[in-house]
Amino acid sequence: MKKRKLKGFVLPTLYLLITISIFTGVILLGHDLSLTSKDYNYGTDILDDNVESVIVEDTIASSDIASPVAEGEGEISVHYYSKDADEATQQKSLIFYENTYLPNTGILYSSDDEFEVKAVADGKVSEILDDEFFGKCIVLEHNPSVRTYYYGLDNIEVSVGDEVASETILGTSKVNEIMNTKKTFLFEVYRDNKLMNPEEFIGTKITDYTEN
Secondary structure, three states, rough: OOOOOOOOOOHHHHHHHHHHHHHHHHHHHHHHHHHHHHHHHHHHHHHHHHOOOOOOHHHHHHHOOOOOOOOOOEEEOOOOOOOOOOOOHHHHOEEOOOOEEEEEEEEEEEEEEOEEEEEEOOOEEEEEEEEEEEEEEEEEEOOEEEEEEEEEOOOOOOOOOOEOOOOEEEEEEEOOOOOOEEEEEEEEEEOOEEEHHHHHHOOHHHHHOOOO
């Protein structure tokens, strides 16, 4: 059989077509990869837009110790007695009872009108005592190191074993043996079984006090 020879222009034409096909394929593949990458980034953007940073704060630990009396209600009539205070301050920190001056062990609040008494911080009612001079006294334990005492309460709202939040109403003030002309309430603070000045305690944080 007689062999036929390819004409001279055929091979260059085939090479050109193959080259064009490869080049087109690369472009199309790159385009597909670009779309895939774009779609992935878009999904990531959606996640970024919808994920919010969540910060959990310990409000109990960071909250300040409150006053046991609302502003404008009971006023401080006798301050805490400190042996390190000057003479003028000490004189303002004495309770006069049956012709005797007694050093005040806490803050004595009083008013002509009845006022509410509140827990100064989160705690547990560990005891409800009967005091000879003030009457009912609620004891709150805030941690192993700190206890607060609320003397001279009427209309008590809590029971032994109750867990109470800061500023929970414990009861109301009343007339007592120490001050029988006004509604009175005595607030004491014990840290590691030792009295401390309640005025230095209010406004701080329970987390500042740990057992020594």
